[in-house]
Amino acid sequence: MITKRIIPCLDVRNGRVVKGVNFEGLNDVNDPVELGRFYSRSGADELVFYDITASAEGRKLFTDILTKVASEIFIPLTVGGGINTLDDFERVLSCGADKVSVNSGAIRNPQLIEDAARRYGDQCVVLSVDAKRVGGSYHVFAKGGREDTGMDALAWIRRGVKMGAGEIVLNSIDTDGVKKGFDLEMLDAVCRIVDVPVIASGGAGCMADFVTLFQTLPKVDAGLAASIFHFGEVKIADLKDELHKKGITVRRV
Amino acid sequence: MIAIIDYGVGNLFSLKSSFAMIGADAVVTGDADTIRSAERIVLPGVGAFGDARKKLADTGLDAVLIEEAKKGKPVMGICLGMQMLFEKSYEYGEHEGLGLIPGEVAAMSGRIDPQLKIPHIGWNALSLRGSHPLMKYVKSGDCVYFVHSYCAVGCDDAVIATAEYGMDVTAAVAKGNVMGCQFHPEKSGEVGLAILRAFCEV
Numbered sequence: 539m540i541t542k543r544i545i546p547c548l549d550v551r552n553g554r555v556v557k558g559v560n561f562e563g564l565n566d567v568n569d570p571v572e573l574g575r576f577y578s579r580s581g582a583d584e585l586v587f588y589d590i591t592a593s594a595e596g597r598k599l600f601t602d603i604l605t606k607v608a609s610e611i612f613i614p615l616t617v618g619g620g621i622n623t624l625d626d627f628e629r630v631l632s633c634g635a636d637k638v639s640v641n642s643g644a645i646r647n648p649q650l651i652e653d654a655a656r657r658y659g660d661q662c663v664v665l666s667v668d669a670k671r672v673g674g675s676y677h678v679f680a681k682g683g684r685e686d687t688g689m690d691a692l693a694w695i696r697r698g699v700k701m702g703a704g705e706i707v708l709n710s711i712d713t714d715g716v717k718k719g720f721d722l723e724m725l726d727a728v729c730r731i732v733d734v735p736v737i738a739s740g741g742a743g744c745m746a747d748f749v750t751l752f753q754t755l756p757k758v759d760a761g762l763a764a765s766i767f768h769f770g771e772v773k774i775a776d777l778k779d780e781l782h783k784k785g786i787t788v789r790r791v
Numbered sequence: 792m793i794a795i796i797d798y799g800v801g802n803l804f805s806l807k808s809s810f811a812m813i814g815a816d817a818v819v820t821g822d823a824d825t826i827r828s829a830e831r832i833v834l835p836g837v838g839a840f841g842d843a844r845k846k847l848a849d850t851g852l853d854a855v856l857i858e859e860a861k862k863g864k865p866v867m868g869i870c871l872g873m874q875m876l877f878e879k880s881y882e883y884g885e886h887e888g889l890g891l892i893p894g895e896v897a898a899m900s901g902r903i904d905p906q907l908k909i910p911h912i913g914w915n916a917l918s919l920r921g922s923h924p925l926m927k928y929v930k931s932g933d934c935v936y937f938v939h940s941y942c943a944v945g946c947d948d949a950v951i952a953t954a955e956y957g958m959d960v961t962a963a964v965a966k967g968n969v970m971g972c973q974f975h976p977e978k979s980g981e982v983g984l985a986i987l988r989a990f991c992e993v
Binding site (some may be wrong): 634 | 804837838910914916919977978
């Protein structure tokens with residue numbers, strides 16, 4: 539059987555890994571190449587790199603780093619951040635990325651999903667959605683979670699999958715940074731409407747949160763987190779052992 | 792030297808880097824003479840069978856590959872590259888393969904529990920059959936990374952490893968000097984590198 543994936547996420551700005559709480563108050567954590575190598579050795583099933591740089595120089599630095607990571611780390615790499623055009627897909631895929639995650643770029647131009655899926659295959663296109671409860675429904679937020687688009691998150695996800703998104707990363711702004719567990723309710727709503735892999739993001743604070751995630755929602759394929767891994771609060775090897783003990787199929791190294 | 796055949800399909804960066812990581816001399820090439828002079832040949836591939844098969848034919852490298860394989864040179868197909876080693880594929884129509892290994896390529900959909908997601912994507916455990924040299928550094932239970940919706944069938948004699956996904960999915964095959972992996976060794980961590988190392992030694 540396919541194993542449940544554990545995915546550390548590295549937000550990169552100006553060549554450094556940063557992670558904010560509720561998307562604000564960024565602080566340097568580590569070097570992306572070092573951290574990538576460390577995670578690969580300790581059993582991460584995939585790495586996600588988000589480029590949160592705004593400048594052209596920062597972007598160049600990011601692709602240099604990506605190339606370095608991809609030439610040393612042989613697990614799937616997903617890249618997101620600043621992906622607005624097919625040229626952006628090409629730019630990161632040629633540096634060794636396997637999948638490309640779209641968020642604000644796809645909100646501005648949904649056709650990007652379909653064009654990219656047609657050129658690179660559905661498996662290459664990840665739709666990342668930042669969602670938050672607003673008046674009884676889930677809204678899609680853009681610009682790193684700062685702007686309410688007013689779009690219904692479930693409708694947006696359904697549309698994205700129809701256009702060719704091969705995977706969904708659901709980041710709940712309501713639970714992000716709070717460290718009290720994943721947003722099971724929101725994830726369940728998404729799992730009910732799509733049949734592509736769903737990656738849970740936002741809210742993991744301890745190993746038990748991952749156990750609860752996979753036991754409660756067997757349709758969730760992966761758990762993604764950042765700071766709890768970067769700060770060593772949860773070690774991936776220990777997490778895999780714990781999940782295995784609880785009867786959840788994982789890859790152990 | 793290992794020739795990784797470049798026929799305009801997919802991204803060969805990781806494959807080249809992974810051979811570099813294990814200290815093997817690999818070149819990405821679309822040049823027939825370079826492929827002829829190589830000690831080993833890798834046929835990569837992603838995307839749809841029909842397109843890739845046509846591109847390979849357009850370069851004329853399919854004939855070179857078949858000729859070198861028949862001389863006994865070790866050849867390894869990866870993912871769609873493995874599927875192309877077979878006689879036929881039913882992906883969007885019916886397409887002739889290279890015919891180096893008996894068997895064909897068919898949709899997984901309809902063969903497995905409809906509850907299971909397609910593509911078969913992610914890390915899955917290998918079950919080894921027999922003890923082929925390509926698998927000498929790995930054991931049953933080791934996980935490798937798959938991304939595919941079609942799989943090789945009717946090739947029992949050539950199967951050297953399977954993975955369980957609602958069926959015994961053909962994971963690796965070998966017939967004499969011609970080998971193939973449905974999974975991506977270049978994305979399968981240490982296990983994948985060990986398989987590439989074994990290929991360099993067969």
